Amino acid sequence: MSHGKDIPEDHLFLDPKEVLSQYSVEWMSLRKSYEEIKKKLTDIQRDLSEIDSKLEEGSISEKEHIQQYRDKWLESTEIVQVKREVESRLFEIQRDIRAANKALKEQEQQKRRRERIEQEKSNAMIEWMSLKKGFELVSNERKQISDEMDRLDKKREQNEISDEIYRKGKVEQIGKLAELSRVESDIKRRLNELLDVIRK
Known part of the structure; x- marks a missing residue:
């Protein structure tokens, strides 16, 4: 014998949009019936008042009054009784529609979140590739400074330049190297931040 748990979960799933569509016809039909029922009850109340009036006027007997x-x-x-059943079903549909609306809202929020994350990843990848090239340029610049030093x-060893020119040149290259190190550190930090975004 087959049990509910043997049914694949996908077969039990209904998209919230389907739920809303599924109930729309029934809801409209029940609402129409509900209004008709209320009208019938109002008509009966009016009929009962008329029966009372007829008894007071003497146009019907006490026995006829009781029977009518x-x-x-x-x-x-x-x-x-029918009204109660319709109300009960309307409440059920209302509950299910609200649950479906909530699920639909959550789906849309998740979709927007996924789209935002994908866009962030795409932007991060573009920036990462650009910075990677920048990092390579910095590495080349570091090599050039090292070669110059x-x-x-x-x-200096070959006495082709004076001590003053040597010191001045060294200070200049060390300054460039320090600035380059700061730039390199900033690029590395940003590359790591971008990798975190890309790996989400």
Whole structure:
């Protein structure tokens, strides 16, 4: 014998949009019936008042009054029962529609969140690639500074430049290297931040 738990979960799933569509026809039909039922009850109330008036006027006997009143009362009892059933179903549909609306809202929020994350990832990837090239340029610049410092050392060893020019050149290159290190550190930090976004 098959049990509910054997049914794949996907078969039990209804998209909130389907739920809203599913109930729309039934809701409209029940609302129409509900209004008709209320009208019938109002009509019966009016009929009961007329029966009372006829008794007071003497156009019907006490026995006829009791019989007519009883018939209308039985009719109203049946209608009230139907009214309760319709109300109960309307409340159920209202509850399900509200739940579906909530689920639909959550779906839309999740969709917007996914879209935002994908856009952030795309932007982060573009920036990451750009910064990666920048990082490579910084590395090349660092190599050039290192080469220039080596040349200064070599020229100094060979007495091709004075101590003053050597020191001045060294200070200049060290300053460039310090600035480059700051830029390199900023780029590394930003690259790591972008990687965190891309890996979400």
